[in-house]
Amino acid sequence: MSETGSHNDVPEQNLPSEHGAHGGDVAVPDDPFANPGHPPHEFRRQDIDERAAKHSERVTAGLFGLSMLGTIAFIACFVIFPVDKIVFIFPFGNVSALNFSLGLTLAVALIGIGAGAVHWARTLMSDEEFSDDRHSAGADDALRENVEQQWIQGAKESGFGRRKLIRNTMFGALTLVPLAGVVILRDLGPLPEDKLRHTLWSKGKVLINQNTNKPLRPEDVVVGSLTFAMPEGLEESQEDFQEQIAKAALMIIRIKPEDIKDKRERDWAHQGIVAFSKICTHVGCPISLYEQQTHHVLCPCHQSTFDLADGARVIFGPAGHALPQLRISVNDEGNLVALGDFEEPVGPAFWERG
C-alpha cells in the first residue's frame, strides 16, 4: 500500500534507477551537478548606444540636482515659515506649514540621492557578472618569517624582557586605567534609600483639589463623583513637582459606607470618602478610569482592574498589589486632611519592597 503510494507521488522520469531498470534509453550525464557557468552576457542599450548612455547620465545628474534643490528648499523653508503657522492642505487638514514643508523638501533631497544612485548603477555602471575564485587568506612563508624576526628584534631593542621595572609599571598602569571607567558608574546612584517608601503626605496635610487648587471639604465630594487631590504646599512651579506628584497623586471618591466591603477601608475613610493612590501597582501608570456604578477602576496600560469598594483589591490584570489607601479625616477648619503617609510604598513593586 505504502509502496504504490510513494510511486505515485514522484513522477517516474525523476527516478534514475528505475530508468536503468527499464532499459535506459536516456543517457545519464557523467556529472549531473556540473557548474553551468554564466549565461552569455547581454548588453544594455547604454552599453552599445552612446546617445542612450548620455541620456542616462543626464537623468542621473538631474536626480542628484533635484536632491540639491530639495536641500536648498529645506533650508529656505526652515528660514521662511514661522513655527506656529497653520495651513490647510488636502487631505491632511490644518497642518503646520513648517513641519509639512520640511518633511516634503527633505524627502525630495533624500529620494533624489537614492533614485540617482539606483539609476546610475543600473544603467551605466558595469553589470557584467563574473566569478572570482577564493584564495588562501594566509601570508606566504617568507613574509611570516620576516614579521617574526622583526617582532623578536623589536622586543630585544625595547628591553622589554631585561628592564623589568618598566614592564611591571606598564602592566600596573594598564591595569589601573579601566578603574576610571568603573568609578564613574557611581554616578548611576546613589541608591534611592527610602524615597520609594515615602511620599509628601504626612499627618495633618490638607488635600488640595487639583482643579481649583483649594482645600477639599467633605461636603464637596458627593457619591459617584471623582476628584483628584495633591498635598498642600506642592506647587507646579517647584522643581521636583513631577517627581512628587508621581508618588503623591490621589483619587478621591465617595462610596456609601454600607457599600464598602472592606473593614479597614471603611475605617480609613471619612464618612465614605476614600482616598486611593492614583499610581498603578503594576508599572506605575496613572490609573483613574473609574466606573462609578461598580466602583471598579481600570488601568489603561495593561487593564489591571481594582475594586475600590473592597480595599482596591486587584480583580483583573497583572497588578500584584492593591492600590495603597491614604487614611483621611477632617481638621478644625473642616478641610480633608491626611492622617499620615501611605502605609505601604505606592506604585510598582521593587526588589526590596517585601
Next chain:
Amino acid sequence: MKKLSARRRHPLAALVVLLLALAVTGGLYAALAPAPKAQADDSAQSLAIEQGKKLYSVGCASCHGTSGQGSSDGPSLVGVGSAAVDFQVGTGRMPAQQPGAQIPKKKVIYDQAEIDQLAAYIASLGPGPAVPTKDQYSPTGADAGKGGELFRTNCAQCHNFVGKGGALTNGKYAPTLQGVAPKHIYEAMLTGPQSMPSFPDSTMPQDTKADIIAYLKEVDSSTSKNPGGLSLGSIGPVSEGLVAWVFGLGLLLGIATWIAARTTKAKKS
C-alpha cells in the same frame, strides 16, 4: 319652615331652587377643585409636570417605577435632577431599547418640549442638578488652554486626549465627545451618567466646565489644528504604527520589487 313649605308651589320657586343649586355647585367646585390649578402664577410649571408625568407613565415607568422609585430594571430617578433627564433623553440614550453593558446614544424620540416636561416631572420628585443655562455651558470667552489641562487631568483617561472615546471593562466604553452638544457635555459632567463619575460644581466649578467645553470645541472642528499632519484618528501609536508598518514598509518593498523586476537589457526576453 311652614312659610317656606307654603310657598313651594310659587311660580318662581323653580327659579330659586335652580339658582341655589348653581350657587352650591359653584361653591363646592371652588372649594374642592385641585389647588395647584387655582394658583395662577406657576400654572405653566405645574402643567409641564402634569404633562411630564403622562409622558413618564407611557415611556419610562415600566423600568423606573410608576413614581420614579426605580425597579430591578432601572435605577431610582428621585433626586437625579432635570439635567440628568435632559442629557439621557436629549441624547437618545433613554428610553433604552434593551438592557446591556451600556445604553448607547441613538435617535432622539422626544422633542425638546416633551423632554422639558419629563425633566420638570423628574425634578419635582426630589432636588437635583438643574439643566444649565446657555451662559453656563457656552464656550464663548472660556479658556481653552486651561480647559485642555483640566481635560487631561479629569477626562482624558477614559475619553482620549481629544475626546475620541475609549474602551472600558466588560463591554462598557467611554463614548466619543465629538459632535456632542455643549449642553450635553456640561450635563454629563454634572450628573455622571451610567459608568461615568460626576464632576459636581463643588469640585469642578462652572467656569472650569466651560473651559473644558471650549477645549473640546478647539480640538473638534473643521479648523482644528493638527500640526503633525494626518491625525490617523488621534488614537496614538496603534494607528500610527499600523500605517508606518503596512503602508510605509509596503511602499518600500513595492519600489524595491519594481526596480528589480524591470530588466535593463537592450534585448527584452
